[in-house]
Amino acid sequence: MFNNRVLAVLKRELREKLMSKTFILMTLLLPVFMFIAMVIPSYIMSIEGDEGTRVEIITESPLLTQRFETSFKELDFVKDTTYIIYYSTVPESDLMNYIDSKKEAMLNEKLHGIVYIPNSALKDKKIQYYSKNPNNKTLMDKVRGPINKVLLDEFFSTKDLSEEELSYTRMYPDVTGYKVSEKEEIEQVGFGNLILAYLFMFLLYVSLIFSGQMTMQSVQDEKQSKIVEVLLSSVSSRELMTGKVLGATITSTFQMAIWLIPILLFISTTWFVLPPEFTFDITYGHLLYFLVNFFFGLLIFIGLFATVGAIFENAQEAQSGMWPIFMLLMIPLFIGLSILKNPGNPMAEIFSMIPFATITVMPGRFTAGDVPMWQLIVSILVNIATIAVIFPLAGKIYRVGILRTGKKPTWSEVIKWLKYKY
Amino acid sequence: MYALEVKNLSKSFGTLKAVDNASFTVPEGSIFGLIGRNGAGKTTTIRMMMNIYMPDGGEVILRGAKVGQEFKNKVGYLPEERGLYKKMRVLETLLYFAELKGKTGRTVTKKAKEYLERFDLSNRLQSKVEDLSKGNQQKLQFITTVLHDPEFIILDEPFSGLDPINTNLLKEIILEKKKEGKVIIFSTHLMDFAEKMCDHIAMIDLGKIILNGSLSELKSKFSQKNVSINYEGDISFLQKHPIVEKISDFGNTTGIKVKEPGQTQELLKILVQNNVVVKKFDANDISLHEIFVELAGKEAGQEVLNV
Structure with a gap:
């Protein structure tokens, strides 16, 4: 051939x-x-495009609302006004009326969303998010951690734990990968x-x-x-x-x-x-x-x-x-x-x-x-x-x-x- | 001894029978014409001879052996639709085509340059093919056909699309190669050219070979009953005359076919008796075209004239 x-x-x-x-x-x-093809998409991803996001955090008790306010004010993205957070206290029975009253603002994007944290969240961490775009991953990724922190602090405040114990519970596991291969040593990758x-x-x-x-x-x-x-x-x-x-x-x-x-x-x-x-x-x-x-x-x-x-x-x-x-x-x-x-x-x-x-x-x-x-x-x-x-x-x-x-x-x-x- | 024997070649494309049981022979040292109208099966036959198409049946025998790659190496082929690599340079093109035929080295380069000189292209060695005029591209294509000194030269409708200068040039190459004892096979629908150049012909119509042999023999065989005349006057009375079989008007000349050989003298007598002024009376000549019409029918003849 x-x-x-x-x-x-x-x-x-x-x-x-x-x-x-x-x-x-x-x-x-x-x-x-x-x-270029690899860098540009990751650059675009890094631009979250969420400047001026306005979110309202609602709890059922003034005390809890206060806790959120204190804690959130310290966050970088709130300090630099990327996010503007409003805080309100609304009992569960009035929640639907309240959301109705904010409906227009949300549809006009004057308000991007309402995070509702009921008292029960202190037991099951179930919270609600009301928005025109409820699947906004960027927003949720940003507020999920801080919310968790406030709930944790609140939950453990009655349990008489030391600061060390508290900070331990707040940590996430940090994984380092090691590669096992035919080679003698095991190396970090x-x-x-x-x-x-x-x-x-x-x-x-x-x-x-x-x-x-x-x-x-x-x-x-x-x-x-x-x-x-x-x-x-x-x-x-x-x-x-x-x-x-x-x-x-x-x-x-x-x-x-x-x-x-x-x-x-x-x-x-x-x-x-x-x-x-x-x-x-x-x-x-x-x-x-x-x-x-x-x-x-x-x-x-x-x-x-x-x-x-x-x-x-x-x-x-x-x-x-x-x-x-x-x-x-x-x-x-x-x-x-x-x-x-x-x-x-x-x-x-x-x-x-x-x-x-x-x-x-x-x-x-x-x-x-x-x-x-x-x-x-x-x-x-x-x-x-x-x-x-x-x-x-x-x-x-x-x-x-x-x-x-x-x-x-x-x-x-x-x-x-x-x-x-x- | 035949240089090439084509035996019972057949080829179908779907339901179309392009070549139907075609057989003919090409003698050594001849210029051989494969003649027929467009679509008669000439190119398909040639492609099968070249092993470009595999025949459905039949075979091609080259000096006693079946054709294969060996034949391809000995052939120079100029297809009807010609083509070159546009981006390649002139000398490079020639050397490439020679290399495909197994010829490389200094001898080929020297010969290529000689040919280019002869065809007034020696100052274009390094030009790109696309920068040459169409006429010069045709010249280059001729050189690729003969540079490897083929024993067989196969030309498919060689004169189509050529300007008068290149037509003469190609004729020159053909005659030169004939003198060198090469076998030249060409296909054409132009009866005149075939008549002037070929020693042997095969006529093909609707995929079938309808005639094969030496041109002079065929002519004398067919001319016994055929006369071609130039005249002034009215010959319409011949239409129903008992010795006349057929009258064909070819424009410049008129061909008359009599019913029996030897009736030609009687025909001349009748013309004179009827006051027709006979300017030319050739009882020994029949054009290929007339033979074609006789075999393939008037309709086919008309088609050949018109193409």
């Missing part, structure tokens, strides 16, 4: 791709875009690996889509410019496809290797120092696995994109052919992102070993936590099996499609092509 003609096609693809401006720009700019896992999965996804679309474009150019018939008088369609897919795969693997250099430098040198919560723990083996996995992923998806390129005459028509491939890429990405919360969960294990999904999910899982060796081998075998199954089919469709012109073919026609003796 691999001969001088494939090599000639491959060489041309490499020359054309590696020397192209697109390749150089993409190699330089994608990391920048990735950085930061978020570094999690961030890397996200990074790897995004890089993989973006790069697969990009190189796939480039190949599709190149196949369509050959089809449109009619050069393909000249080519097929020298090489078989299989040789042509092999050369093209390999060319694009090698180019993108090379590009990925460039992107991984900074990470390689992190783990092999002491040139860079990261804050402890961002340190990561990955090995050369991770990087090697990542490249190998990426190589197989590229072969599979570039092969699919090339096939779609051969079926349709221009990029517009090809839209309808691309969505199944996008599904195969996107669903695993979302699965991959969601499993990072718990890399050991059984669903993650399954998805990291099923065809197509394994390409995205396994690197994420492997980076976020330990994966047994046999699973990595299964993942690679699954990829090889996928290639062995889809390439003969893709090759057939490619062979028929590449010389077809005219009407946009339907899916049922494409399936018929598989039966053609071409």
Whole structure:
């Protein structure tokens, strides 16, 4: 299957791709875009947009109301007037009337919400929140703690506890993660690996889509410019496809290797120092696995994109052919992102070993936590099996499609092509 | 010995039978024309000969052996719809196509430069293909077809879309290659060209080969009953004459077919007797077009004239 003609096609693809401006720009700019894409959302998240929030705290007894007022006045977000808190005492029987009277203010957003703390809260901590947007998570996150503190103080004030005991009860458990692995020592870990896992999965996804679309474009150019018939008088369609897919795969693997250099430098040198919560723990083996996995992923998806390129005459028509491939890429990405919360969960294990999904999910899982060796081998075998199954089919469709012109073919026609003796 | 034998080739696309049991032979050292109207099955036949399409049935024999990759390496192919990589440079393009045929190295580079010189492109070695004029792109495409010194040259509708200069250039290449003993196969719907250039032809209509053989033999076989004339006067009385089978008006000349061989002299006599001024009377000539009309029908002939 691999001969001088494939090599000639491959060489041309490499020359054309590696020397192209697109390749150089993409190699330089994608990391920048990735950085922006990761930083901007977290920046936006940090802007809570809750300046000037007005909330009313209501209890049933003037004493409790007083306690809340004293305690809340000391809070930073009340001091800097991000939040303006009103305090009232309303008996439970009048509560509904009172809320009715405030309804208009709440609908006009002059008042953002009413927190009602009944006396019973001192027994069961059940409180009520009335608002136009009762699911405002930012607000609740801010006031939940302080409310809890007042309730705790109130609850324990009759129990005769020391300040030390009180401050202990107010504390939340503080968890530090330690990673247990094959290695001798047990080490404390930061978020570094999690961030890397996200990074790897995004890089993989973006790069697969990009190189796939480039190949599709190149196949369509050959089809449109009619050069393909000249080519097929020298090489078989299989040789042509092999050369093209390999060319694009090698180019993108090379590009990925460039992107991984900074990470390689992190783990092999002491040139860079990261804050402890961002340190990561990955090995050369991770990087090697990542490249190998990426190589197989590229072969599979570039092969699919090339096939779609051969079926349709221009990029517009090809839209309808691309969505199944996008599904195969996107669903695993979302699965991959969601499993990072718990890399050991059984669903993650399954998805990291099923065809197509394994390409995205396994690197994420492997980076976020330990994966047994046999699973990595299964993942690679699954990829090889996928290639062995889809390439003969893709090759057939490619062979028929590449010389077809005219009407946009339907899916049922494409399936018929598989039966053609071409 | 035949250079190439096409045996019972068939190819269907869905319900359409594009090529139906086609057989013909191409002798060594000949210029061979595959003739038929548009959609007759010429390109499909050629693609099967080149192994671009797999035939549903039949085979192509190259000097006694079935064609395969070996044949592809020996062929220079110029498809009807031509194309080059627009972003590639001129010399690079030539070397790439030669490499696909297994030819690399200094000899090829030298030869490429010679061809470019000959076709007035030597100052464009490093130009991008897209920067060449259409005429120059066609020249470049011709060079890619012959640079690897193919033994077979297959040209699909080679003259469509060529300007007069390139038409002559291509004819020149074809004749030169013939002198070198190469086999040239071309398909065309232009009967005139075929008539002027080919030694051997195969006629294809509706996917079927309706005629195959040496052009001169075919002509003498068909001309026994055919006369082409130029005249002044009225020949409508011939329509019902017992010795006349058919009259075809080809514009400049009129073809008359008599019922039995040897009745041509009688025809001349009748014309003179009826005061028709005969300006030219050629009893030994029949155009390919007339043969085509005779075999494929008048309607088909009209179609060939109009395309």
